[in-house]
Each structure stands twice: as structure tokens, then as C-alpha cells.
Amino acid sequence: MLRGTKTSLNNYLIKQLPKATAFINTKFELVHVSDQWISEFEFEKRPVIGQTIYELFDNVGGDLEEVLESCLLGKGGKIEARKFTDSRNNDRWFEWTNIPWYDDKENIIGIIIQTEEVTSQVLQRLKLQKLEILLKEKSEIAKIGSWEYDVVTDELLMCPMTCGILGVAPDFRPDLESTLQFYREGYSRNTISMAVFRSLEQGLPWSEKLQLTTADGRDIWVISAGKPLYKDGVLEGLIGTFQDVTEHVRSEIKIRESEQLLRTVVDNLPLNVYIKDLESRKILANRWECEYLGVNDVSELLGKTDFDYYGPEMALIFREEDLSVLNSLVPILGKESLNVKPDGTMTTFLTSKIPLTGTDGKAYGLLGISLDISNLKKQESELRDLISVTTLQNKKLVNFAHIVSHNLRSHSANFSMLLDFLKSETDENEKRRIMEMLTMASDNLLDTLENLNEVVSISTNAGQEKKSLRLNEKIDSVTQSMRAFLGNHGAKIINRVTDDTFVKAVPAYLESILINFITNAVKYRHPDRAPQITLSTWESDHYTVLSITDNGLGIDMEKHRDKLFGMYKTFHENPEARGLGLYITKNQVEAMEGKITTSSKVGKGTTFNIYFNEKA
């Protein structure tokens, strides 16, 4: 009875214990239990007294039994947080404290179990663990290390990543000063020293890209960042990160070097290089293009189109070219084009326009490359001129050779024929006739040789010096010497040449030319009228042109144009015609690098224009 009373008293006391407490006997059956315990483990709706602890918790784990057994032997202990899943399926953790339960005789009669919920601690610990793992992963992937500096102990605590970057053992604990020694002398060390100093003194954070040499001798680039750490307003130290950016910096340097190289190449190519966008706006131009368009800096050119630098017609042609390349994606390669700038400067380019396509296969612009071939074109045209002059000269030489051959052959043929006759001729009278003919042939041959000599002398004296001659002086002296001849035919000279007209000519040639044309004008006068010869001059390019117009017979230019200046060509039935005058005149004019043009109307008269070259 007494015992029973004691029990119920005990029951009552234990029931009210503020902590979750349970008493179990040696058979692990619950004897007393606090309400708190009942409610913690949600046993309100089932009887617990008399139930074993194993019946109540089917998932408490194997080591509980061990702990409880040893408790019965007098050794109490804790069990680390045990998980309990409640009715709402929440995981909760409890710490079990088990101590032996003694009676008043110091006999162990059971175990007293106190449980305390530690769910929030456990969860926090798990979270922390997770964070630590995450941080470690992150730092390994990004190669970002961290460190802490304790201002009191002057000791630097570095994470394994930081140690790895620095090439030191994980337990390396340097002071601040020796850490700074890793940085490269000069800019890097100065910068980090200043940053740390300012952070300690003024509380400023820093982040700098610097160079250092690791403990194992590697030169690397790092980003060092840090800031001061305070506790209750008092400086405790510094914390920060430490990142190896060597690869970034190296590839950055490499890219910058490649860009620089490309830029140098593009700028120094003797080509105009540019890139245009879809609107034909320049988005890149090299030095040559800038120079060609007369801008000092490429920035003046960017965003501009050809309409800003060329006339509208030229610019429209370029825009149409651009559009055709951008739309068809077919490049224009090595197209010869003549660019005319508004100031009239003409440049011949060999132009290529190559479409630039993006990953979507569509054009986003075009690359233009133009090679200035103006000089080549000029040389080409000079060469062509030279070839045509040479061809002409050659033709003249061949022509002259044929003339010489023809003339000599015709005489020798006559000699040969006449001598043949002479051999077989018996008649004395006929013999005498043949002898006369032979004499005639011989005279003709001498004449011919003299004529040829005259022509050759012009060609060989081609270098005879030209002088600036007052034209009127020569005209006067020639007409003076021809006075009798002109007077006999009633010829009238109208001289419109002004006294200040000078021509560059070989004096003897100028005289010969004047005599020839004036003589011709009189020789081939119209039978119905007195000859009238008009002389005048005008300027044409670098030529002074002397115009000699007569009112004579005229020449059928359609028929005779090709032969007018040929040797031994005559066009009128005039016994005085030798067919040599115009041939020699032409040779003399050409020897002075001039030319002759002719216009004529049969029955009206002829005009010869003699071009005196004032440059050559």
C-alpha cells in the first residue's frame, strides 16, 4: 500500500517534470514518464506504461540497446542526436541522456532517460556542412581561394586553395609582411602594400590584378581582394579572396597581341582596307583608306558612308556594289574601277568586296580591299604609247626600206634591160638611143640617191637642237627669198601671225617647212584664181599650231589621205611634182616631235596644220 502510494506520488512528480523524461525498469519497460515526454513523441493516444522502449521506438537504431545495457551496469551516457519522424512527417532530432536509476539501496532498478530536441542545431550543422562543401567546390572550380588575417596575432590563415595558388604547404601561416613579399617588386608590391595599409587604417576594401612569384617559382597573375573585419567596432583583421587569373591574363595578352598584330598588318598593307555594315557605313578603316579619303583619324570615318566622301553618282555605284555583295553573298574580286573624288582626283583601284557572314549564314557587313593601280595604269599607258611610237617608227623604217629597195631596183632593172638590148643591137641609130636611155637612167639613179640622202639626213639629225624662234622672223625671211617666185604667179601672202608668237623648232627645218608649203600652194594653184596663202597660229595643249591655208586645187582626201605624205606620191598632173616635198616636211615635223593634220576640198583649197611641240 505504502509502496503503491509512493509510486503514485512518484508518478505525479515525474509527470510534471519540465523536461521529457522517462523511467524504464530493467526489462526496458516504461515505469514513469513525464507529460513532456509523451507530447514530444506523440504518445498521447496510446498507453506507454508497461511497454518496452523497443516497442515504442521501432527505428531508434542498434546502438541504443548497447547504451541502455551498459547503463544497467552503472554507466550512463548520451546518444548523439536520434532522428524521429513525427506525424506530420517532419524529421526531428533528439539527444538522449541515459543514467542508471538506483533505489535507496543503491541497486540499479532501471534507467532514467532524458530527451532534448536538437533539431535546429542538427539542421544548422547540416547546412553549414553543405555550405562548406559548396564553398570548397566553388573555390576549386573558380580557383578562388580565401584567407583571413588576424591583426592581433599577425597571422594569415589561408584556405587550401590559396595555399595551392601560392605553392605553399596547407599549414603555412605567414605574417602579413612576408605575404607581401610574394608580390613582384615594383607596381604589384607597391599596390598591394598600399591597399592593405589603407584597408587597415581607413577601412577601405580593395581588388587588384597583380603579378607575383609563387613559392615554387611560378610567375602568375592573381586578383587579390580584401576588406577589414570588425567586431563590436574594433578591427579584428582582414578577410579576402585570392584568385589565380594567369590563364585569363595570358589569353587576354595574347588576344591583345593578336589584335595589335592584325591592326599593324592591316594598317601597313599597301592596300585600302575597310569594313562596312549593312547600311554601307564604315565600321573599320585602315591607315591607307584614311589617307586616301583625307581624314587624320579613323574616328572621323567611322559611321560614315561613301555619300559623305564621294559625289552622289560615284557613291550610288558603290552602294549598289555593296548591296549586290550583301544580298547575293557572292564576292566581287579584283574588279578594276575608277574612283573620282569630288575634287576631281582620279584613282584606278583593283577592288574586292567580300561578304562577312554571321553564324546564321546571313551577311552582317562586307570587307573591302582596294589596291591603287593608278601608277601601273599610267605606266601601262606610257608603255602602250611607247609601243605605238615604236611600231610607227618601225613601220616607217620598213616603208623607207621598201622605198629604197624599190627605187634602186627600178633603176638597176632599167640598166640591166638596156644593157641586154645593147648587146644584141646592130642598128647604130638604135644603139645611140639606148645609150641616151642609159645616161637618163644613170641621172635618175643619182637623183634618187640624193633624195634618199636628204631623207636620211633628217632622220639622223633628229637630235638637232630646237630653239625658240620668233615665227614672223622666219616667215618674213622665207617670203623675202621667194619674192620673185611669188611675184611671177601673182601670189598673195596674208600673215595673221602676231609678232609675239614663238615656236620651238630646228631653224633649218622651219625654213624648209615654210618653203615647202608655200611652194606647194603656188604650184598647185587653181587655174581660175591668183594663189592666196593665209598663215595663222593658235594654241592646242602643249602645241603651237601653224595653219597654212591656200585657195588652190585641193586634194581628194578620201582617195589620197593615206598617200599624201608618202615618198614619190603626186596627186596632180604637174610636171614639177617630185613627190618628195611633203614626205620630207613630214619627216622634219616628226623629228621635232610635232605632227601635221590636213583638211582639203577639191577645187576650194587646202589647210595644213603644223603642230610645234612646245614641251619636248
Added chain:
Amino acid sequence: MKKLNAISVIDDDPITIFGIKKMLDAIGICDTIITYSNGKLAIDGIRERIAGNQAVPEVIFLDINMPIMDGWQFLEEFIAIPLEKTVHINIVTSSIDPVDRQNWEFYKSKTHHRIDFKNKPIRQKDIEEITNAA
């Protein structure tokens, strides 16, 4: 030997004319030898003969380089004259200019007349061949 009705010699060189005439006379092939000193006189003279119903020369000796109208210009106009009879034209020249040979080929292909090309000097043998062929 068949006699020819008329022969023409067209040359501005009196010695050549003298020679050809002398050689023709030597074989007595033709009584009518008409000479002209350039192409213009020749074409005018031949046209006159046609108009006057006189015999057109059956053989022509033609020089190339002549004043006023040269041998080629003469040929151009001569082959334009509608003649049924084939005339034997002998170009006699001292020219060795290939252009003249080309001209010869050109005119040969343009006419039914027979055109031959001979370099000076012309010999008795040549004259005989030419007149025989005519």
C-alpha cells in the same frame, strides 16, 4: 602565131615603156601598142576606146607606183568595167613590199581577168610567154 589586136603598157618610167615596146616589136605580135604614163590616163584612154568601139587591149603591162593614180587604183576601176573578154594583166614592178603581193591576191580573186605579178626587169623570154598565153 596569132596576132593580138591591142596591147597597153602603163608606166611612168619612159625607159620601161621603151624596153617593153622594143621587146614586143621584136616578136611582132601586135601592131597596136598603146602606152600611158599613169593609171588615170590609162583608165580614161581605155574607156574612150570602148566608147569608140576600138579594140580593148588583150594584154596590159601595169606598173604600181605611179603618180595621180597608181596601179591598184587603176585595177579597181578597170575590173569594174563590164568586159566579157578576159584581159591578161601583168603587174610589172620593182616593189618587193609584201603589201603589193597581198593586193595582187586580193584583185585576182575579185575578177575574171587574168592577173600575173612580175618583178622588174622584164626579159624577152617573159614577153614571149605572156603574149603566147594571151
